[in-house]
Amino acid sequence: MIKVGIIGATGYTGVELLRLLCPRRDVEIHVVTSRELEGQLVSSHFPSLSGHLDLAFSSPESPALRKCDVVFFATPHAVAMKSVPAIMEAGVKVIDLSADFRIKDVSLWERWYKTKHSCPELLEKAVYGLPEINREAILRAQLIAVPGCYPTAIQLGFLPLLENNLIDSSRLIADAKSGVSGAGRKATEDYLLCEATESFRAYGVSGHRHHPEICEHLNLISESKVSLTFVPHLTPMVRGIFATLYAPLANGVETTVQKLQAVFEDRYVNEPFVDVLPSGELPATRDVRGSNRLKISVSYDESTRLVLVLCVEDNLVKGASGQAIQNMNLLLGLEETAGLDGIALLL
Secondary structure (H helix, E strand, C coil), rough: CEEEECCCCCCHHHHHHHHHHHCCCCEEEEEEEEECCCCCHHHHHHHCCCCCCECECCCCCCCHHHHCCCEECCCCCCCCCHHHHHHHCCEEEEEEEECCCCCCCCHHHHHHHHCCCHHHHHHHCCCEEHHHHHHHHHHCEEEEEECCCHHHHHHHHHHHHHHHHHHHHEEEEEEECCCHHHCCCCHHHEEEEHCCCCCCCECCCCCHHHHHHHHHHHHHHCCCCCEEEEEEEEEECCCCCCCCCCCECCCCCCCHHHHHHHHHHHCCCCCCEEEECCCCCCCCHHHHCCCEEEEEEEEEEECEEEEEEEEEECCCCCHHHHHHHHHHHCCCCCCCCCCCCCCCCCC
């Protein structure tokens, strides 16, 4: 039985971890932490877990964390880095859903997150948890940095094109939309129902924290430097990411939509959670709601020599907690799809 700890389980990604892990017979939720709710039953705060989890919240300093096989951090940025070293010293594997270990360049991380990194020596040891790229490294890791929701969709959309040197990597555009849950569980005016509903707006136009993460990891794939224009938008829905990606063909490259379709199908044919849709079929966020799947459609505009890639995912599942569990499965030698093969919710 795998003993799991979850630090910061009162947010959306934390409770999504509980939703996905509680039904599993090979996993024991050993400790769930919350400083504010310590001593209270988890099911009293999340009634949907009633009958599935008979456990009270513990302190984030609970010694029980050091007896786990794996500990998930579902905490805000700049929190995990303060506790991860001690947990790792106890031999526990750590999967961090925050951005604390996603970017290798410490000066870049500190510039975007506006705080000093407390354990920069772990940045090189951390494995970026995008299984479609780093599966082999994940198998040997002790510390995994789960990619952000936007970076997951955008990287998987551009990946086959960059790997095959088909596009001009200096002129990439990502026009991406997210449901309100992507901002986390917090009482902020912009995310209140009356503010977010029946409206659609861009944000982070001058710079979004996911931008350097996307570029750093795409640059590991691309033979030439990646330059990306990334504009995120807030949409009046609870969950989901829709990324529309634009990539001009590289000089000297000729293609057809049929060839591009084959490139994507060949790249993802063995990936359990990436579905390349048939040519002409377009994805929608409702197709992946509640599931760990990412759906991709590719098309080509001959008049502008632009490749268009459409990607959808659930930001709380493939974009966060589901991908974290996918990493756990790999890390512990389990079936990669264990606990993640549920069907998307239609409504």
